Amino acid sequence: MTRDAISRRIATFTALTGARTPVGLAAMAGACPPALSVAVAGAGGMGACGALLYTPDEIAAWARTFREGSDGPFLMNLWVPDPEPERDETRESALRAALSAWGPEVPPSAGDAPLQDFADQVRAIVDARPTAFSTVMGLPSEEVIADVKAHGMLWFATVTSVREARLAERAGADVIVAQSGEAGGHRGAFDASCAERQTTGMLALLPAIADSVRCPVVAAGGIADGRTAIAALVLGASAVQIGTGFLRAPEAGTNAAWAHALAGLEAEDTALTRGFSGRTGRAIRTPYVEAIEAGEIPDPAPYPVQRGLTAAMRKEAADKGDIGRMQAWAGQSARLAEARPAGEIVAGIAGQIDAFLA
Template sequence: MTTALTRVAAFCERYGLDVPIIQAPMAGACPPELAVAVAQAGGMGATGAVLDSPAKIEDWARRFREGSSGPFQMNLWIPDAPPDGDGGAAAARAFLDRFGTPGEPAGASPVFTEQVDALLAAGPTVISSIMGLFDPPTVERIHAAGIAWFACATTLDEALAAQDAGADAVVAQGIEAGGHRGTFDPVAAASTGVGLLALVPQLADALRVPVVATGGITDGRAVAAALTLGASAVQVGTAYLRSPEIGIAPAWSEALGAAAPETSVLTRAYSGRPGRALPTPFVRAWTEAGVAPAGYPVQRALVGQWRRGEAAGVDPVNQWAGQAARLARPESARVITEELWRAARALLPA
């Protein structure tokens, strides 16, 4: 068995890192300035491009490269199958009426194949996937361009499927993680919940490719634990949410700092896909009323429409939160990244 630091050194050399810290690709909360700050500390910056047009993808990569020559990751969701019928839109729309008047529907969503083309043209260090796997022709194009593919997995079966499909690394997402669950099956996502402590060593034992641990990693102790369990690097999201590079609303930031481990909840209220968030009045309303949100992406489109209208009580943004949110600090992403590794390194054997 290799030691944690041997694994870390090999991973960092392969991907041009000084520290084994990767910024999570949080769609809607990944300005280039955040990724630049992480890269300046020796880690890997990232963006979640699920909602981005090809032009926005190109612009993000340009702005990142203006601030850093470091490595970066760009992430896409694998599209869900089309919903049955109206996808639950009628019932969800009727429930949203209680919050006020919706605005105009948004235009057409970005085309997945065009997003893939834009990511390949942008040339990141890593293209990553969540909610499933790229098809073989896309994997071939990624590798032909000299880009690595990281696949998010929430179970051992998903991780093995990712490895068999050609993934260069598997991002092991524990149930502790804030934001959307990466489970391949949207139905199973609501009930499949493996903790990181159980997930990482089993993936490390079973896989030939490196494991990147994510979920509940907000301080150096968690980084050291994940690496000791067999990960080669960690991916961090909630720990950066309070950084000034993102600039989230003060109320959300304060709520993160006060959240107990049991505070956050899994909800479909924002997008139709389960994700871990703060239990805001809007999120609780869906549970208390016993009304099921529409499926993805129908629910996401509806919530966006009400946000563009005069709808008091609809959260203006998705208030995601991991189970270790209380440990997140309102400091620069560069300082957070440096401190995560300094504290972790002090706990790892030489």
């Protein structure tokens, strides 16, 4: 892979998105305040909003706040809805009893976890007109894709395998986001039952996807400094997204206990778990995660039932700064995350990329 070829790929991506550098923020639900995206975009990158939990009004407010601070590019991300979960009262009763030992008592109604209306959220994003509409956990309908594109937005499709990448490109994706097994947070597999199997590392996944599609590929997972970003670009990416690597930046507003736990965290100190939401995600291996691994807590319920069952525990843990029970997502390169302004992080990585390509 020549430096000229890498430069051409980067130029294609920046021309498409309006970004000045091939370094962007990964969309993290609950961890992407507008201030973080403003800082990333201000340094030439692409901002991101993980809008999964937001009402339409909150989506509009996020976009408005971002634009008050930046005229740079940004994307807004939604999960493609899963089928209705199968409920098992006996199982949920056992989970409520077990989880009540880890936090406040879990009422019978906790598993009735409501979701935002996907169609209403899409309409709010269309109205907000971000640079790109981003999806994870599957492919939206042809009607949604057509609506997004008709309003001048790009579609970024997150995938975890070559098969998913091909399906996304065939459906009209403008950009493929290749999420490798090192990534923190939820796995973006189209089929939830495949999420733990589809954890291919970046060295194998990225070139395979880049060789299989014609649209630009953005690498996500395990990238947090210049070395890892350059490696992804050499492997076929046109740009990179960074999630965990920004969580210690002041603009992220990350819970102090979570941010502190990321410092020096080794890859083996993270684990894939369904214990917080029912969907597989990579988190810090805390006592709560270990209890699930050891079978001390019953197998998690499906998403979003498990999210509802753990809501009180997660809130109490966050309020008390108790990392042992906190939902603390972390990628395998967490130790590279720096406690400095996000704009400096972007500028530092972009500078190393420029020096490599010179």
